[in-house]
Amino acid sequence: MRGLFITGTDTGVGKTWVTAMVARHLDQQGVRVGAYKPTASGSQDGRWADVDVLREAIGGGFPEERICPQRFDAPLAPPEAARLENREIDSELLRSGALWWSDQVDTLLVEGVGGLLCPLTESETIADLAADLGWPIVIVARNALGTINHTLLTIDVARRRGLNISGVVLNQPDPPDSHDCSLDTNAGAIGRLGNVEILGHVAYGGRDLLPPDGTATIDWLAVTDHRP
Secondary structure (H helix, E strand, O other): OEEEEEEEOOOOOOHHHHHHHHHHHHHHOOOOEEEEOOEEEOOEOOEOHHHHHHHHHOOOOOOHHHHOOEEEOOOOOHHHHHHHOOOOOOHHHHHHHHHHHHHOOOEEEEEEEEEOOOEOOOOOEHHHHHHHHOOOEEEEEEOOOOHHHHHHHHHHHHHHOOOOEEEEEEEOOOOOOOOOHHHHOHHHHHHHHHOOOEEEEEOOOOOOOEOOOOOOOOOHHHHHOOOO
């Protein structure tokens, strides 16, 4: 089973939106694709929106308990949300939950929580899980003023932890500010200063993840095969 770990520079940058797009691209290429979010926090009316989006993106054929086995109501970091419910994050399940997919799909997309240093258990971060799984990572960054710093910090953390960075996707989760001139320069600066590939960008409200040259598709199987 191939795998790709999709992380972000922060919470709310559009990781789920991008993960769903990648899943649909792979499905269109005839790839059996799964989606796994090891834990989710913040429910609304007993539902977790991220889990619903991921389940729909892979065709709705897998139970939500496999897509996200550990879910909590409070919109907090997982160990804090678990504590409010007198529960603990199951560290073993974080990993075995991903391995369950090995005989179900060809490629598994793992979506992290928050950024790489977001607490995952009392002693682990998202970066620890990404390192244990060993798959290449894609960094989703907010395309807005300030993203250069946030993205370069994430790249630095990833490399210090020995993670294999496939590239960066710039996403616009919020309506663009007409006065924000950085929208046209962020990609170039991040690619140059971070020595990293800019895989593509998503416009606000867009359903297409386009590479920088404007061509129609990104070869996501090649991204999963990335070697440093």
